[in-house]
Amino acid sequence: MLALRLTLMVCGLVLGYSGGQILATSTPPETAALNTVSLMLAGALTALLLAPRAERFALGRAAALTRWYSGLAPTTVAAATFGLIVALLLGVLLTGVLRGLPFYSWPISVGLTAVLAAFFMTYAVRNADAFVALSFPQVRRKPGGKILDSNVIIDGRIVALARLGFLDGDLIVPAFILRELQTLADQSDAQKRTRGKRGLGVLEELRALRPLRIEDWDDPHLPTTDDKLIRLARETGAKILTNDSNLARVAKLHGLDILSIHEAAVALRPPLQAGDSLTITITKSGQQQGQGVGYLEDGTMVVVEDGLRLRNKPARVTVVNNVQTNVGRMIFAKLDKDQAASA
Incomplete structure (x- = not known):
């Protein structure tokens, strides 16, 4: 922001010079020049002192303008x-x-x-x-269309919804989502590669069930995939089909229609109550010592007290508490007495 400081100092010099010229009409000539120099120096120093505050104000206004501009469709x-x-x-x-x-x-x-x-x-x-149609011929507005994000594709439950006929209208897969899945499928990391291949497999299943449209659209100026999904939805009027809670929140703030598979699953699933029993497979350790973590078929996390000793084994557990968090439902459970004794 050196340019801003220099500009402010020049303005201070100009104002000081103008003030000196005004005072020169009512002061003796021998002091007029000294007054002018003093006022110019005072103006420049004042501008230098105010420069940090002016920089913060300018940066804040510039950031607000950038946010407003980036949000324009x-x-x-x-x-x-x-x-x-x-x-x-x-x-x-x-x-x-x-x-x-x-x-x-x-x-x-x-x-x-x-x-x-x-x-x-x-x-x-x-x-x-x-x-x-006039400004963006490459984007065709088709009412009822649904844009799929990568998370909901990899999740796979969309196939069952399509098979049962719960998804009407066009299913739209943006080209940048397809490239993201391809990039994941080519990763050296086994977990990422599996997710990418699963996503591509889900798209093949969807295409066999109903029409699937690849939208050849992208905006390289937008930094994230979520930003691109929101922009495409605003331009096409389509709904975003996702299970990403953060994307759903931001999209709703933009006034977009969101279909969340996770929220639908939570709404339709009979809630587990304290004392209910279920069988899960402990897959990893929890945050506390000895805790084991497993997942239900819909992705709900189950934290099992003292369950780590049964890692990678089916475990019968009893629900202790059922908590709804910002990212989904969490279940806290403990091993059944018989299971704990045998372990």
Whole structure:
């Protein structure tokens, strides 16, 4: 921000010089030059002292402007531009008509054009959907479409929903999601490679069940996959089908429609109560010493007290507590008495 500091100091010098010239009219000539130099130095030093505060303010305004700009959909910009063009053309035509009136003046023309611009730009932005085909021919608006993210594809439960007929409309897979799955499938890490291959396999199953459309769309200026999904959903009017709770929250803040498989599973699953028994496989250790962690078929985490000794083995457990967290449901359990005795 050196340029900002230098600019402020120059402004301080200019203001000090102007003040010195004003005082020179009422002071003796021998002191006018000294006063001018003193005021210029005071102005420059004042600007230097205020520079940090000005930098923080400028950085905050720049960040806010960047967030606002990045949140603008291209369709909104296109619609606003179209409305401005219509307003300017009408302003020119009406100016030609009003020029013959005796009370005409150029401020009237400017004011009329501003009113027309405000009206037509607002109207066009509110009806931005009508400009999608004109501004973005590569994006085709199809009502009822559902955009799939990588998490919901890898999860695999979408296949059962499609098989049962719960998914209507187009199923849309963006090209950048397909590339993400391919990249995972080519990873050297075995876990990531398995996830990527599973996702590609799920897409093959979906294609066999119902039409699947690959949307050849991408925006290299957006940093994350979630940002791209939100932008594509805003441009196409499609819903996002996901089980990522963070993506769902951000998308809802943008006013988008979200279909969360995880939330649907939670809503439809009979809640486990304290005292219920179930059988799970302990797959890893928990945060506390001796805790074991397993997962239900829907991905719900089950934390088992003293369950680590049965790692990679089926274990009969009794539910102690059922907690709903921001990332999903967690079940706390303990080993059945018979299971604990045999272990």
